[in-house]
Amino acid sequence: MAYSTIRSWFATGMLLIVAVLFAFPAWAQQQGDGHIQVTPGRLPNAREGKNYFEALSFNVVDLPEGVTFEGFAKIAFSFSVVVDPLPTDGDVGIDPSLIGLVCAADANGMGSISGKPRDGTGSVFGQGSTTYILFVHVKYFQSDKNDQVYLSAVIELVIEAATTSATSSSLDAAVEGESATISDIPYVIVPLKVLTSADKLVADGASGLPKGLTLNSDGTISGAPEPGSAQSLPYEVKIWYHVVQDSPYSYWYFPSLTLSLYVVAPIGLGSADVPQISEGVSYDPIALEINGGTAPYTFDKVTGLPPGMSISAEGVLSGTPFCGAAEHGAYNVTFEVTDSTNPNSISKAFEFTLHVSGPMLVIDTALLPNAIEGVSYDTPLEISGVIASISISATGLPAGLHVAKLDGRWGIFGTPQLGTSGGYAAAVTVTETSKLESGASASHTVTKTLPLNVEGSGSDTNGLKVLNNFLPVAQVGEKYTPTLLRASGGSEPYVFSASGLPEGLTLSGTGASIITGKPDDESAGDYAVIIAVSDSSGTTASVALALNVAPAISDPIDSPGPSLTGIGGQLMGSAASSCSLDALSANAWWLFVLALVFAFARRRAC
Known part of the structure; x- marks a missing residue:
């Protein structure tokens, strides 16, 4: 896996880190001069969060010609992550304290490395471990002159991650055509740099993103994948970034990340052919069709179904609607579908309307005949639309009367007690109950209040x-x-x-x-x-x-008010005028006839 060059400038001008994981031995051979021997030559592995201690000893061997060793003057240490390409413009290193380790040595050639590796030091590059190089810088006395000489050696230290699993190399999945913000990008920062609140991560660029998604300078990815961007294979996204340190001002460049990004089609509910269902009738199982996302799908959070029906985790609708399903009206059924997209599943809520047909439970009795104090009373209660077992109760009956089922029929029976004359509002309740396939019961009720009058016995004066x-x-x-x-x-x-x-x-x-x-x-x-x-x-x-x-009564559909009102007024006015003219015409006609009769009579008289 290739990484971009890592750079860092301290205020003192020291260059810190560049690039990617590489094999240790080649670098070690180039860095060590072979005149200092460190024991042990390879340190035992360390582990994040675990205490670590290893004793060291240093020997001067194979000195250059003319050089005589007279004792150690100073031993110093520095760390570096194994990187590629090899640095060519100076030493590179990390302060051991950034890793959580302390190195110590004395003038007698004895030393140690100890501490507790910090979280993240074992998974710098998204792997299960990180290889570090310990540089040993030795200052010693030379025998033939009054001078001090530096030699160096390198040893390898591997820090294992606290967990055996490698850091995720996948971004949260996005859905085609839907807005997304991806903010959990596993940027490599610790332990290469200790950030403060004044530091700022800057994302420089990305390649391989699907159309519609962009990398923001704050390191997040946002947008909406364009239609047609969903595919079965992931997008390979490469991101470059750096950190700006405010004080002292410097840039810290880190390895580029190569991450996988899945884009899936939106989860949709297919055209499931849901036939008409009837209460009390077993419903043939039907699988709800889901498309988009990544199969298989899981159905849960189901609400709104009539008792007796269910949607399984696999999306199969089945069951027998209970006896009161038709009275309920339309059922607004909701459920949630979760797919199998990695690394994060996609969920979406759906709803559909379910209609249940069947007879309505009705109390057909409209009136109760009058009862008489002290006289036996027996009147049936007429109930229709029954498809399951029922029970009937009533409140508000006069003392002496009750609801019962006798000889297979329900009715009001008994004898009103003396002194119970008057009017009563008898609230009759019918409860119908279905036994569900699950073993539970479901019921519904219908109540109707009927007037009942009890006549006196005749003793009231x-x-x-x-x-x-x-x-x-x-x-x-x-x-x-x-x-x-x-x-x-x-x-x-x-x-x-x-x-x-x-x-x-x-x-x-x-x-x-x-x-x-x-x-x-x-x-x-x-x-x-x-x-x-x-x-x-x-x-x-x-x-x-x-x-x-x-x-x-529903209001009639009104036409535009002004025109209707205008026409209505004209029509009424015409009718009134017509009636008035008709009356005048009739009167004139009779006057005309009378005038003729009078003229004719006068002529005869002459």
Whole structure:
């Protein structure tokens, strides 16, 4: 793998680093002069984040002719990353502290290398390890003259990454035609340079990017891949960059990166042929068709399906809609699809509308016959649209009556207790339940409030009763026909009350005896209204009456107002004028006839 030349200028003019991983031995042979021997010649591998210590010893061997060794004066060290091409314009090196190591030596030729390699020092070039060169600079005394001489040697140190896996060489995948910002580019900075907040990474350029994506100077990639840019093989993207140090001002150039970038087609929902389904009927499995992205796909986060149906992780729609699916109306089904694109998967949410047909559960009973105190009562409840098991309950019944299933039929049975005369609003609820394939149950309910009147046994001598026996039909948004409540018996004055009226209707007038108002927009439906009256002695009586509120009549489609109004006015005016002219013509005709008769009579007289 080839890398660009790495440069760095310190304030002192020292050149720091250039280029890419290369074999160690060739460089070592060129750098060492062969007169200094370091033991060991090859250091044991170090590992990121792990303590490291290795003792060193130095010997002077094979001295040049005429040179006699009299002792070490000083031993110094510097590090360099193995690079290619070889530097030709001076020494290159890294301060050991940047790596996390400390080198030490004494005048007796003994030394050590110790410390804990910093995170990232083992994966500088995106590999599982990085090779470093330790330069040993030895200053010693020469015997034949009062002078000091420098010799040097090199040894190799390999720092392994903390994890066995190499740094990712792939960028986050992009989607054709969709905006993307890629900011996790693995730029190589540590340990070659310790950055501060004042330093700035500058991206110099890139090659191999798909059309529509560009490299920004801050080191991110953004844009939207153009249509047609998706392909099965990755784009090989090469990026050049450097770091600008503010103080002292310098440039640090780093190896170019070669990274893989996948561009995939947008994930889409194909034209799945979803047939009409019916509640309670098993649905033939059908695979939802997905295109784009990278197969295989995973389906999850499914919402909105009717109970009894499911979408599997593989995208198969199946099941049996529960018994109340048709009453629900249209189902807005949502789900998410995740593909298998590397290194990052692509997810997209979808939705479709599912319609379920089937019979509607309806309480057909419209009125309940009157009951009588102390007299056995038995009336059936008519239910239609049943496809599963049902149960029926009711609230608001007079004491002595209850809902039960006898001889295979549901109804209201019992005997109203004495003193229960009056009107009741009986709320009948039907619950239908399906057993799902999963073993769970799903149910839905329908409730209808029915008026029920219980007549007295005849022992009441007061005789107070409500005379109204029906209520006019109301209509949403229209003024209700004022309905006077009337009573007889007992002792006046009467005071009325009403419960169960739709929103918008109230009692008004003397003794709250008139139902008036305008039903609200959402009030269409059937109501059981209890009209109660109390007289001056505190005696009360009540009656239950049915009230139907019809939906609002849709407004007619209006044509442009001014022209219609103008024509209407003209038509009405013409009609009025026509009627007036016709009347004048008739009167003139009769005057004309009378004049002829008078003239004829006068002539006879003459």
